[in-house]
Amino acid sequence: MAKYDKADLERRMAGAVEALKHDLSGLRTGRANVALLDPVTVEVYGAHMALNTVATVSAPEPRMLSVQVWDRSNVGLVDKAIRSAGLGLNPIVDGQNIRLPIPDLTEERRKDLAKLASQYAEKAKIAVRNVRRDGMDNLKTDEKKGEISEDERKRLETEVQKMTDSTIAEIDVAAQAKEKEILGK
Structure with missing residues (x-):
């Protein structure tokens, strides 16, 4: 013992x-918080990886998150992963950048x-x-x-x-x- x-x-x-x-x-409060995307995993290169290993997440505005995907070929996969994460977010793809407006709760x-x-x-x-x-x-x-x-x-x-x-x-x-x-x- x-x-x-x-x-x-x-x-x-x-x-x-x-x-x-x-x-x-990780709980959403109506304000942009990069921790909101911590649970998101993306299937890239044949493996499930955390979002922050394939992109940079930032909060440029109080009600907007920005995801800068490093490899252009992964943009669609990251978009799909965010949509399917059940966070209630609608990604807007803009080249290698994905914008996530944070809706009111x-x-x-x-x-x-x-x-x-x-x-x-x-x-x-x-x-x-x-x-x-x-x-x-x-x-x-x-x-x-x-x-x-x-x-x-x-x-x-x-x-x-x-x-x-x-x-x-x-x-x-x-x-x-x-x-x-x-x-x-």
């Missing part, structure tokens, strides 16, 4: 927060995206609680083995709980900020 390791617990909790922030960055779509942000946050909280449970189990095991005293176990359990509470608070702040951004409040 693993021994209690505070640094490992902190790293794993921070990892859950980073994963949440990455998930939230409907109120219904905003609510759906806000719900999705909440689901991402809940998933991150569950991950953090699992890390806490692992830490608590390790402390109990260490106490049974006689490696730490009961008082030391209780002190460390309080430390783990404080770490958990602060991480969950961080998750709540990130999710609330994203929901506000999505709902335009």
Whole structure:
């Protein structure tokens, strides 16, 4: 059984927060954000590649994304990949450049995206609680083995709980900020 390791617990909790922030960055808010195209993969040269490996993505205007495809022969494939990604975007091909106007979000779509942000946050909280449970189990095991005293176990359990509470608070702040951004409040 693993021994209690505070640094490992902190790293794993921070990892859950980073994963949440990455998930939230992909949610569309009505403003152009290059992270919006992160999930898009293009089938080129006989392999599936991330869009940013075959093109440069930029946001030249608040409501426009620009995709500069490096190899002219891939423009059609990139266009097709963006259309089939289910992002609700209509690419406009202009030579080797593809422009993506970002449409306004409907109120219904905003609510759906806000719900999705909440689901991402809940998933991150569950991950953090699992890390806490692992830490608590390790402390109990260490106490049974006689490696730490009961008082030391209780002190460390309080430390783990404080770490958990602060991480969950961080998750709540990130999710609330994203929901506000999505709902335009």
